[in-house]
Amino acid sequence: MVNCVLTPEEQFLKYHDRLRDELNRAYTHHEICKTLKKLVSNYINEINEAPSFFGLTIDAHLFATIMSINRFIDEHARAFKMEKFFVFIERNFNIFSDEASIKRLRDKGYDDEDCEYRLKNRTKVTHDTIKKDKEIVKNLPAGNLKDWRDKKLAHIDETYVLTDAKVSQESPITSADIDQIISTLHEILNRYLSAYDGREWIIGSPAAGISNQIVYILDSIRFHRKSRP
Numbered sequence: 134m135v136n137c138v139l140t141p142e143e144q145f146l147k148y149h150d151r152l153r154d155e156l157n158r159a160y161t162h163h164e165i166c167k168t169l170k171k172l173v174s175n176y177i178n179e180i181n182e183a184p185s186f187f188g189l190t191i192d193a194h195l196f197a198t199i200m201s202i203n204r205f206i207d208e209h210a211r212a213f214k215m216e217k218f219f220v221f222i223e224r225n226f227n228i229f230s231d232e233a234s235i236k237r238l239r240d241k242g243y244d245d246e247d248c249e250y251r252l253k254n255r256t257k258v259t260h261d262t263i264k265k266d267k268e269i270v271k272n273l274p275a276g277n278l279k280d281w282r283d284k285k286l287a288h289i290d291e292t293y294v295l296t297d298a299k300v301s302q303e304s305p306i307t308s309a310d311i312d313q314i315i316s317t318l319h320e321i322l323n324r325y326l327s328a329y330d331g332r333e334w335i336i337g338s339p340a341a342g343i344s345n346q347i348v349y350i351l352d353s354i355r356f357h358r359k360s361r362p
Contacts, residue, residue: 141225144221156315158197159311160319165190166191199281215318228329258325266324
């Protein structure tokens, strides 16, 4: 049940931050998955020290990516997804007005000059912007990811079990599609945050240095292998 005590501004930040957390989660899992796949050829001997572990790790991060992305397009009635985020913004569009922005800035102690500068440089959104963003999300290449979730990951689909089809062949997933979905959702979330208070997120900032961390682990395994008698 939604806490009605919260102001529309507080609700916006909570909704945005929850979606942003989910997107960062998807980004992090996908980056780990891609990095491990890229390093296989250069570290094949190290990976063969524990092939089941690395194979399951790659799968786990791919599946986690798929589940996170699906939360943005979930059809469950109680799910908070991009569609409901847009509905909320449409119903509370006044929080992006100049008047509302100036009030928030002044409440934080900014003077008239600072308020004018920030208003001038923040992203502007309109109802047409929302309409276009809805269409963008609708046309994301997420259909195959939804098939993976519904037929393989969220539960065991009884009807699908009784067929000879394989979801990996019937609904193939490419890293390029996942990258496109993540970057597009990132741009959309940033657009409304910037319109609200001028801030922007850097994609994947909590996951900085993932590649270096994985290489460090594989180099440690390589050193251990070479140091054996």
